[in-house]
Amino acid sequence: MDLIIRNALVLRGSQTECVDIGIQGSAIVAIERSLAAEGETYDADHRLVCGGLVETHIHLDKAYLIEQCPALAGRDISPVPYTSSIKPKLSTEEVYGRAERALKQCLMRGTTHIRTHVEVDPVIGMRGFDAIERLAAAYRWAADIQICVFPQDGLTNLPGTEELIVQGLRRGAKVIGAAPRYDTDARAQILRIFELAREFDVDIDMHLDVGPTAEHLDVYDVIDLTNRHGLGGRVTVGHMAKLSLLPLAELEKVGVRLADAGINVTVLPATDLFLMGRKHDHAVHRGVADANFLVKCGVNCSISSNNIMNPSTPYGDCSLIRIANLQANVLQVAQPHELADCFHMITDRSARILNIKNYGVEVGNPADIVVIDAPSPEKVVAELRQPVAVFKRGTRTVAWDLPQLLHPANA
Helix, strand or coil, rough: CCCCEEEEEEEEEHHHHHHEEEECCCCCEEECCCCCCCEEEEEEEEEEEEEEEEEEEEHHHHCHHHHHCCCCCCCCCCCCHHHHHHHCCCCCCHHHHHHHHHHHHHHHEEEEEEEEEECCCCCCCCCHHHHHHHHHCCCCCHHHHEEEEEEECCCCCCCCHHHHHHHHHCCCCEEEEEEEEHCCCCCHHHHHHHHHHHHCCEEEEEEEEECCCCCCCCCCHHHHHHHHCCCCCCCEEEHHHHHHHHHHHHHHHHHHHHHHHCEEEEECCHHHHCCCCCCCCCCCCCCCCCCHHHHHCCCCCCCCCCEEEECCECCCCCCCHHHHHHHHHHHHHHHCCHHHHHHHCCCCHHHHHHCCCCCCCCCCCCCCCCEEEECHHHHHHHCCEEEEEEEEEEEEEECCCCCCCCCCCCC
């Protein structure tokens, strides 16, 4: 064997089992108790070992813009047009530098698969896309990066944007996104995005239903179009902050329809907590969709980072474990199985959104593995446990030294 990870706690159903994992080349070739084989050894020391963490929704091209666009003051803010105002100044090299900085943080916190949204329009052109395309190639050794090309500032109201989206799809983007809230004709954007997705045979991942009331939900159009075109399993809606404003019975109805259509939901708690409810000076609503409840309705959900250190989210460390813990805090999740659900929303459930067919610690799968200093998924989330080692296709890519308490000699 090229590598044997010994004393690994792996999930089998809702329980963990202590096994050894044999790796040959880039693949897992054996999972056994007391594996009778020789080779380089890594001792997991009875820590949780799982597939690498999966980031389903991040904006690498806009990470760390806070250094150029300081956070807006006051309660009533509009960070998207504010951030867009600096696009003419952004070069491919500048975007690459910020995005690489964020990507390194993702990698060091256990992430091995990423879907990053990249905006194109006549102002930024393809400069951001060029940077992320190059970054994905440069870091192929550590992460698989999907590009979702999308129109942040509108599609029908910005001539030339569609041509740039098409260029991104022709250059290999596997996902098309949308932001209908910022279009003068939201429904027309949604319709056109579905048409382009079918034409280029790519998945869809939309920013959807963010706002202060639940009076209008675009998700109903998305459900109808997904059913009409048979795209179940290939459509994801992100944010969905308006769902947090629905009574439970109405939320359940939406959840059942999403599940029946095979539409995934990505919840982005850090951004929605920062942006929602800002017109209130008391009793501020949280704006975070209840992913655990949606899972109970049969919806596949993920929890993701979205923005890192920019005016829409002026903090972040690219840790999916921290984001899962934040989601649990906000939604008052406490039961072990519910905390475990949050963990699945940054691992195998997220992998389903990216349509990764060979994810997880199973014989025959790529050896994309993270070792976390915890005995169980619920402990990872509840106690913010640290990844201590990451392997990508069988090669170690990340090492963390655990802290030690140093007792004085005379204590």
